[in-house]
Each structure stands twice: as structure tokens, then as C-alpha cells.
Amino acid sequence: MSQNILKNDRILEWANYYFMNQEYDKALSHYLKLGESIPLGSRRNFSRVYAQMGQINKAAQILRPLVDSDSAIVKDYYNFASYLTNNNKLRDEYRRKAIRLPIVESSQILKETINDYYEILPLSLNTEYSEFGAHIINKNNFNLLIYTKQQSKEYTKGLNKRILSNNPIYNLYQANWDSKILQGQSPKAFGLGLNSVFQEGPSSWDASKQVLYLTRSAQTIRKQKIIQLDLYSWTLNDDKKQIPQPLSINVEGYSTIHPTVSPMDKRIYFASDRPGGYGGMDLYYADILDNETFGLATNLGPDINSSEDEIFPFVYQTDYLFFSQKTNEGSLSPKIAINTVDIRWHVMELPSPFDSDLDDFSFWFDPELEFGMFSSNRNTGRGEDDLYAFKFTPKMTGVEDRYSYNPIDTLIVSQEGILKNDSLKMITNDPLTAMFSKEAVLVENVHHGKLKLNSNGSFLYKNEVPTKIKDSFFYAVKSKYGKSPSIKVILERSEVATEKLPQGMKKTFLPIFYEFGKSNLLVDFKDRVEAVITAMKAQPEMIVELSSYSDCRGSKDYNLILSQQRNKTIIDYVRDRIGDKERIFGKAYGESTIEGNNTLDYLIIAGSFPTMKDALKQKKVFEELGFDVQISEAAKNNFRVIFGQANTLGDAQEILSTLKEKGYKGWINQCNCCKMSEEEHLLNRRTDFKIIRL
Numbered sequence: 001m002s003q004n005i006l007k008n009d010r011i012l013e014w015a016n017y018y019f020m021n022q023e024y025d026k027a028l029s030h031y032l033k034l035g036e037s038i039p040l041g042s043r044r045n046f047s048r049v050y051a052q053m054g055q056i057n058k059a060a061q062i063l064r065p066l067v068d069s070d071s072a073i074v075k076d077y078y079n080f081a082s083y084l085t086n087n088n089k090l091r092d093e094y095r096r097k098a099i100r101l102p103i104v105e106s107s108q109i110l111k112e113t114i115n116d117y118y119e120i121l122p123l124s125l126n127t128e129y130s131e132f133g134a135h136i137i138n139k140n141n142f143n144l145l146i147y148t149k150q151q152s153k154e155y156t157k158g159l160n161k162r163i164l165s166n167n168p169i170y171n172l173y174q175a176n177w178d179s180k181i182l183q184g185q186s187p188k189a190f191g192l193g194l195n196s197v198f199q200e201g202p203s204s205w206d207a208s209k210q211v212l213y214l215t216r217s218a219q220t221i222r223k224q225k226i227i228q229l230d231l232y233s234w235t236l237n238d239d240k241k242q243i244p245q246p247l248s249i250n251v252e253g254y255s256t257i258h259p260t261v262s263p264m265d266k267r268i269y270f271a272s273d274r275p276g277g278y279g280g281m282d283l284y285y286a287d288i289l290d291n292e293t294f295g296l297a298t299n300l301g302p303d304i305n306s307s308e309d310e311i312f313p314f315v316y317q318t319d320y321l322f323f324s325q326k327t328n329e330g331s332l333s334p335k336i337a338i339n340t341v342d343i344r345w346h347v348m349e350l351p352s353p354f355d356s357d358l359d360d361f362s363f364w365f366d367p368e369l370e371f372g373m374f375s376s377n378r379n380t381g382r383g384e385d386d387l388y389a390f391k392f393t394p395k396m397t398g399v400e401d402r403y404s405y406n407p408i409d410t411l412i413v414s415q416e417g418i419l420k421n422d423s424l425k426m427i428t429n430d431p432l433t434a435m436f437s438k439e440a441v442l443v444e445n446v447h448h449g450k451l452k453l454n455s456n457g458s459f460l461y462k463n464e465v466p467t468k469i470k471d472s473f474f475y476a477v478k479s480k481y482g483k484s485p486s487i488k489v490i491l492e493r494s495e496v497a498t499e500k501l502p503q504g505m506k507k508t509f510l511p512i513f514y515e516f517g518k519s520n521l522l523v524d525f526k527d528r529v530e531a532v533i534t535a536m537k538a539q540p541e542m543i544v545e546l547s548s549y550s551d552c553r554g555s556k557d558y559n560l561i562l563s564q565q566r567n568k569t570i571i572d573y574v575r576d577r578i579g580d581k582e583r584i585f586g587k588a589y590g591e592s593t594i595e596g597n598n599t600l601d602y603l604i605i606a607g608s609f610p611t612m613k614d615a616l617k618q619k620k621v622f623e624e625l626g627f628d629v630q631i632s633e634a635a636k637n638n639f640r641v642i643f644g645q646a647n648t649l650g651d652a653q654e655i656l657s658t659l660k661e662k663g664y665k666g667w668i669n670q671c672n673c674c675k676m677s678e679e680e681h682l683l684n685r686r687t688d689f690k691i692i693r694l
Contacts (some may be wrong), residue, residue, distance in 0.1 A: 011034055014026075019049060019414070043063055078344070080094050095342070119393075128384075129168070149172075160399060231257070257281075268288055285300055320434065359375075365392070369480075376388060394479075407466030419477065444473055449463040449471060468491065510528050513682060540580070603669045630642045
């Protein structure tokens with residue numbers, strides 16, 4: 001059973017990897033290998049593979065067990081409903097279920113400010129009155145700034161005799177726009193026809209149809225002599241004056257205001273206080289149909305709308321909705337909503353410098369995300385509501401990641417790839433970074449294997465030096481706004497701690513000990529190697545590493561070779577008796593791991609001095625004679641001049657004779673290694689086992 005689970009896990013890892021990299025044929029073949037044993041959560045991707053291939057019925061069949069379980073999320077219900085093309089009743093039932101589910105997103109707290117990233121610039125055309133609702137249209141390859149401004153006196157003559165208004169009346173203005181300096185020049189009001197004695201603006205431009213949608217006073221006045229605001233369309237045409245036309249989505253007796261057009265999905269979004277909402281002004285959308293007709297108005301739901309006012313929507317690339325919500329203090333607070341699916345959104349606050357203590361609203365971004373604009377009555381302005389612009393200057397950053405691998409199998413990283421945490425960090429620091437794509441680019445490759453890094457952050461890694469317990473690579477997050485500093489990815493070899501081994505296996509992997517200078521297995525410990533073989537046969541996926549050591553007597557080179565022979569003896573013995581010989585490997589360390597073993601076995605001392613000055617004086621004498629000597633502090637007021645080191649007593653005596661020939665006395669000291677007991681040496685002559693994977 002354990003073997004089947006591991007095998008299925010590997011199949012699933014490859015299936016998810018191929019799915020993420022849009023190799024749907026390969027992904028499908030791997031998902032199919034799992035049969036009915038496929039986990040519930042994996043049905044999500046499996047069904048999407050069928051959907052990508054146009055096999056909608058198959059997609060519904062695969063997803064059905066998940067949506068009927070407690071593990072379903074919002075997207076599962078919507079996706080399943082979209083597959084039910086021949087059952088409208090069941091489709092609507094699952095859509096209703098989706099509305100009731102919460103959007104599960106990161107709970108990380110956004111920063112209070114992102115002032116370091118953006119410079120907010122007031123427009124020079126601001127006045128002491130209100131300007132808001134700015135956006136750019138391109139007319140004959142010339143950019144015009146369109147905005148809403150408080151109505152001038154030339155339009156107000158006789159106005160108060162016809163209507164009552166507790167607020168200023170506004171008209172639409174245009175100005176020449178310079179995107180290099182982010183300023184509008186030569187502002188002027190649109191002429192009569194678009195503007196009137198009533199209110200016009202704010203507006204939104206549909207570049208595909210060359211149509212301006214705008215908020216405008218209705219043609220009739222309520223009995224209370226208060227004007228009603230509706231949505232209108234107006235064709236920008238220099239040949240003749242066009243008259244704005246009311247839209248069919250207006251509702252008599254209720255306001256329909258603040259249009260924003262999403263040409264990509266042919267929708268118009270707006271705010272309205274019509275019946276059936278959540279309270280105050282809510283945000284809605286309607287599909288733009290042929291012949292300038294519209295579908296039914298659809299409320300954007302409880303993710304966005306509340307009992308307070310939600311107004312001034314702006315949609316960027318269909319998935320990002322900006323709007324402002326009235327706070328308990330009465331100010332307008334800006335928000336960004338990221339579309340999850342259909343009318344489900346993940347809403348985040350926009351921090352400073354976009355949010356202030358006063359009103360911040362009416363956001364707009366140019367299609368290339370080079371700059372943006374919004375309106376605010378913050379204290380730094382010139383008048384009531386002012387227009388502000390800013391260059392889009394997000395900061396690219398990332399997070400160090402760690403992954404665990406075993407040295408035999410390829411490490412497969414797909415949905416938990418390196419860009420996941422980077423994107424989360426950037427969105428946490430700056431929600432606007434959600435609006436553009438990012439890719440991973442390799443900066444420094446791995447050192448002990450092969451790496452395939454994909455731009456979406458998924459990667460494959462195959463270790464080629466199994467004794468190395470760590471590897472790493474560096475990458476950067478790249479976008480049109482530049483690259484992040486290099487980000488490190490640490491790859492750590494897996495290891496199973498002894499306490500996590502099955503109870504019957506904890507005493508299987510005990511050390512092997514050797515006689516002095518020997519590499520053959522002692523009879524007393526051969527049964528331990530047999531126990532390892534038995535365990536590896538019982539667990540065909542088990543990976544084992546050997547580490548062999550020597551005591552510190554003799555030369556370091558000899559001891560390293562001796563420990564290599566000890567490793568080889570056991571590895572060869574085990575490999576002859578198991579399948580997949582790569583499952584056992586090892587590394588020899590000789591005497592390198594013995595604590596304090598930083599000298600050869602014998603030291604030749606040429607003198608002991610009470611001060612470092614005296615020792616240095618003697619050292620200089622020897623160096624003038626052509627000898628390389630060292631100084632060690634043996635104890636307080638005891639500085640020894642070391643004339644040489646040797647691994648054997650005979651070699652040490654020869655060096656001492658050379659010293660005497662130069663007319664100097666000295667003596668031989670054994671290092672700490674030679675002072676160890678035979679029992680301590682025995683403990684150092686051993687082979688240890690590590691379980692890399694069960």
C-alpha cells in the first residue's frame with residue numbers, strides 16, 4: 001500500500017507540473033493513470049484539462065465528486081456550473097451555492113503606506129473648485145484628458161429657477177494631455193450638446209466603438225424639482241453635434257451613475273441605488289449587446305457591495321476593479337478588487353499615498369500601466385476635489401524559498417513554485433502589483449545537479465551528487481518594470497529522523513565499527529548490514545546514505561582512503577542484494593570530523609616563551625634560516641614556537657634532529673589525538689546510516 005501511495009504521488013506531481021505548463025496531453029495521460037484513486041483536490045486541475053480540450057461533459061464528470069464534498073471552493077461551483085450547458089436549473093443551483101461561500105484568500109496584513117514606490121503629482125489645471133473623474137482618450141493619435149469640473153457661470157444662467165440642487169452642478173471638460181510630464185494643458189469645456197445647464201460627468205471611453213458613456217441629468221425633473229442622474233452615450237464626432245442618448249439600463253426614480261467600460265468583455269459597470277441592492281449605492285454591470293442595447297443589470301454581490309455607498313468604479317483588463325466605499329466617518333476610501341470568478345472578488349484596501357483621511361476616488365489607469373490618475377480632496381490640493389497623477393513605479397522584490405529533495409528522484413515543483421510567495425509579498429506591500437505579469441529568470445544555476453526553471457516559477461531539479469546535503473540557485477523576478485535583486489532558493493536533501501522511523505525499524509540502522517587499520521566487516525556487526533538489506537527490500541522506495549570515518553592516528557590522506565574502502569565494502573555488499581542500486585550511496589570523511597583534530601599527530605616544539613614578543617623574535621630567527629614555523633598559545637604566559645609537525649614518531653624525531661643540527665634544543669609533544677583512549681579511537685572508526693526517504 002505504501003509503495004502504491006508513493007507511486008501515485010509521483011504521478012500526481014508530474015500531472016500537476018504538466019498542467020501548470022499547459023502541456024495538457026501529458027497532464028491528461030498522468031491523471032488518467034490515477035483512476036479512481038485521484039485525490040479530491042486534484043480533480044480541480046483534472047477537470048480543467050478536459051475543459052481546455054473542449055470535452056465539457058468529461059470535465060463535469062470529473063469535477064462532480066469535488067463539488068459534492070465539503071472540500072469545494074468558490075471556483076469549483078462556478079466551473080462546474082459552466083460545464084452544465086444542458087441543465088440550466090442545476091447550473092443556477094450551483095451558482096447560488098457559490099454566492100454563499102466566502103472567498104478564501106491570504107490573511108496577510110497590507111502595509112499602511114507604499115510612499116516609497118509612487119510620487120503623487122497634482123495637475124496644474126486644478127482650480128479652487130472641484131475636478132474629478134479623469135481619463136484619457138485618443139483622438140486622431142492625439143491624447144485628450146477628459147474630466148469633470150464644476151459648472152461655470154455661462155451654463156448656470158436661469159438654472160435655479162428650474163431645479164433644486166443641494167450640490168454643485170458639473171460639466172465635462174477636455175485638455176491636451178502630455179504623458180511625459182503627466183499634465184493637461186489648455187483646458188476647455190465641451191460645447192453645448194454634450195454639456196447642458198444640467199449635470200454631465202463623470203464619463204468613460206469605449207475606444208473600440210468611439211463612444212463616450214457619461215453620467216447626465218435625466219430629461220425630466222422629479223416632482224420635488226430634484227434632478228435624476230442617469231447614464232447616457234455620446235459619439236465623438238467632429239462633423240456634427242451629437243446629442244447624448246439615455247441607456248436602457250436606467251431605472252425611473254433611481255440614480256444610475258459613474259460608468260466605466262470594459263471593452264475586453266463588453267461590459268459597462270456603474271453605481272446605482274435601484275431596488276434589490278445591499279444598501280446605499282451599489283456597483284453593477286450590464287453586458288453591452290449589439291446595436292447599443294444592454295443586458296440585465298447584475299449586482300456585483302456582497303464581496304464588493306455593503307450597506308454603505310460603493311461608487312466610482314473603474315475596471316482594468318476585466319479582472320481588476322477599483323472603487324471607493326464610504327466609511328463610517330463619511331469619507332471615501334479607495335479599494336482594489338481582484339476577480340476570482342464571475343461576480344466573486346477579493347477586495348483589498350489601497351494604502352497611502354492613494355488613501356488619505358479624506359475622500360480618495362475615481363481611479364483610472366492607462367492601458368499600458370505606465371501611469372494612473374485619481375481624485376482627492378486631501379489637504380495638499382488647490383481646491384475642493386483635485387486631480388492627481390502618478391507614474392506606475394512598483395517595486396520588484398521576492399522571498400527566499402526552501403525545498404526538500406531526495407537524490408534519486410527529480411524534484412518536481414509546480415503550483416508551489418518560487419513566484420507564489422514573491423507575488424504574495426509584493427501584493428501585501430503594494431496591491432497594484434497584482435495587475436501585471438511577472439516571470440522568473442535564472443541568475444545563478446545549481447552546483448550539484450541539473451535545473452529546469454520555467455518562467456512561471458515551476459521547476460525541475462535532479463541532484464547528481466547525492467552526498468551533498470544542500471544545493472541552491474538564484475533567480476530574479478522580472479517584469480516590464482525591471483528586475484528584483486537576486487533571490488536565493490535553498491534545496492535541502494531530505495532525511496528521516498530516527499524518531500520518525502517505524503517502531504520496528506529504529507534499531508535497524510545502527511553504526512558499524514572496525515578494527516584498527518581494517519575495512520572488512522567484523523563478524524560481530526555483519527548482522528547489522530543484513531538488517532539494512534532486509535529493511536531496504538521491505539521498503540523499495542527507501543534511500544540510505546552511508547558516512548564512514550577513521551580515527552585520527554596516521555596521515556589524513558591514508559585515513560580518508562581507509563574510510564572510502566569501508567564505505568565501498570558495505571555499499572557493494574548491499575547493492576548485490578537489492579534492486580535499484582542507486583538507493584544506497586555514501587561519502588567518506590576520514591579523520592576530518594574529529595573535534596580539535598587540526599594538527600598532525602606529533603608536534604616539534606622549539607621553545608616556550610613568556611611573551612608573544614619573545615616568541616615572534618625566535619620565529620623570525622627560524623624564518624631567516626628558511627624554516628616555516630608557527631606560534632601557539634599553550635597557556636597564559638606560555639607561547640610555544642612550533643618547528644614542525646609529523647604523523648609518526650620516527651618522522652618527528654628526524655625533524656627534531658634537524659633542529660639540533662642548527663644549534664637549538666627542542667622536544668616532541670603528542671597532539672590530543674594520540675592521547676585518546678583506545679575506546680575513543682574505536683568510536684571514531686565507524687560507518688553511520690542515514691535514511692533519506694522511506
